[in-house]
Amino acid sequence: MRLYLEFLPEYNEVHKTRIGYAFSLFCAIYGHQSLAADEAESADVRIVYSPEDRNPRPKPALRLSNLYRARPIQEPAPAPRKFSRESESTALFYSPAPGAEPDWLAEIFEWVSCADEYSIQRRDPIGRIDFRDSYAGRHHLDVGVPYAAVAMRFLHEALCKCLPGVSRAPEFGIAGGTHFIVNTHDVDILPAGYFGSLQRLGKYALISLLVFRSAKHAAAQAGMALAMATGGVNPLDQTPKLLQRESCEGVGASYYFIPRHAHRRDANYGINDEPVKSLMRSIERQGMEVALHGSYTSLDQPGGLDSEFQILRELGFQPRGNRQHWLRFTLDRLIPAVEETGALYDTSLGWDCIGFRAGACFAFPPYNFAHERAATFLEIPLAIIEQGLVTSGRPEGKWYEDCARLLSSSRRYGWGGISLLWHPTAFGAGQLSPEIERIFWKLIENKRECNDTWTSALDFVQSISERYINAGLLPQGYGSEIPKEAVLSHG
Ligand SMILES: [Zn+2]
Known part of the structure; x- marks a missing residue:
């Protein structure tokens, strides 16, 4: 669809930038074209905020309620209200008047920007935000629901209703209609003699x-x-076996290494140890990706994360992405630090339980509040961490079902772009129950039936970044430094 978003004249720049960001993201995910003001006449549908009686309109227009209110960053988001239409229900930050269309772009913005997280002062003993303090935790929302993607679906259906005869089933325009699962392994522990x-x-x-x-x-x-x-x-000693089986199964993977030991919770290996470098080289030889696992204290000092990228580069590797060790980050520090490194992506945004932290079952450039713009890298949200299953309190027999349900939600609302984390030590039953390993391979066994593409983060980014660049969400030239032969290929 060709869409034009029309703001109210009284909107200030911050309001327009935030709602415009949500609109661009919706266009990137659904493959819609966002039109500039001078092309507005050719739009299939205009999205407008003006009251009904302001102007009669020749073109189909979808009128959203004017509900978004920018608030100081230290203020929590408004409490959720239930909303239902036909067979679908969700939770809204902003309730519309009866019968009026919710402000779907504001809903998308609140979820994806994680604005509420900036209002949380308390940290857990590790220095992170505790899930129980989060918006979903405080309001007992189901973190297995990708609320931002649900809002996009409601918006899509409302647009389709403006165009009689248009099918409401979304056509995302992804080759083969595949659903992307980004397969990642944080290398925290290596056999230490x-x-x-x-x-x-x-x-x-x-x-x-x-x-x-x-x-x-x-x-x-x-x-x-x-x-x-x-x-x-x-x-x-599981990594070589894991690599070999992933190659046989035709799946891609990203392996994240910690280059600095500055805290007792950092890796048990030294990045300069010959067996470690040799393992990293063998991962690359098998067509998999080696990237950065930002150390425990990497965000504590300015330039810390950047210097860790540099350590890997000096060893001859070309890391393009990051995940924080122990998921130890807050967004106000993570976003500028990743931007400073020039990395293409990050995969830290998840909880240590399974679910969608930003309500997103898709990748997106995070919102940079300090500069009021989209960040310069893609976030590939972390939806499942294997240890989250073990600590969920759910019986072992339900773990597979829990993972399958989450992935099926992601498939229902989009084309994926979420990451899964299985540590290499989760294999072989040396650390965790053998059920954890069985679940991993069973999910891979189902990939054909589910039309899933299991890929490394770098391959994923290369496959889809164009959509975000075209929507104006990533800088022109994003990812262009990667030579074509460096692109890994896995199905
Ligand atoms: Zn780690």
Whole structure:
């Protein structure tokens, strides 16, 4: 569709920029064309905010309620209100008058910008925002619902109603109608010699027993330690096997490495260790991506994240993206830090439970409030972290179903662009229940049936960045420095 968004004359620049950002994002996801003022006459539909009686209009127009109010960044977002139409229901930040169309662009903006997070002062012991303090946590919203994508769907359907005869089923214009799943592995732990691995297995067995209360798995881990002590294999050495099987299954993956050890929670390896560099090179040789896992304290000092990119570059790697170790970030620090590095993407935006932190089952440039504009990189939100299943309190038998439901929501509302995180140590049952590994491979087994494309973050970014550039959300020339041969290819 060719769409023109018409603001009210009284809107200030901040209002126009924020609502315009949400509109551009909607166009990028749905493949609509956003028209400039001098092309407005040729629009299929105009989206307007003016009251009904202001001007008679020759063209079909969708009238949204004028509800968005910019507030100081320290103020929380308005409490959610339930909204239903036909068989679909959602929660709204801004309730319209009865019968009027909600301000869908304001709804998209509030979710995707995570504006409410900036009002939260409290930090958990790790220095992060606790899920319980978040908008979804405080208001008991289901974080498995991609609210921003639901708002886009409502908006799409309202636009279709303006054009009689147009099908309401969205046509996203993605080749093959695929749904993208970005497959990622944070490399926190590598086998640290014989005694180091034995010690870690013992620690994992104790965690299974005392934290997860699984005597059965603790006994199995103790058995693995015993087998290793008597000359068996090291169950913590999983990365080579994982890589090999991913290659066989034809899936892409991104592996994130921590280049700096400045905190006891950082990696147990040194980035200059020859076996580590050799592992990184072998990952690249197998067509997978090596990128940055920003260290625990990487955002604590200005330039910290940038210097970690530099360490990887000096070793001969070309990292294009990042995820924060322990998901230790707040958006006010993460966004400028990633922009400073010139990275193409980040994949930190998730909770340590499964779900959609920004209400988004799609990638997007985050909103930079300090400069009132879209950020210069793509965020590929983290929707599932395997440890989130273990700590969910849900019975093990339900974990697969929980993952499948989340992915099915993402497929229902769009074409994906979310990341999944399985640490290499989650494989082989040395650290976590064997069910965690089984779920990973079962999701991959279903990829054909579900029309999922499992890819590295870099491949994903290369495949779809054009849509965001065309919508004016990413700078012209974004990603152009990547030589064509560097593009990995996986289905
Ligand atoms: Zn990590």
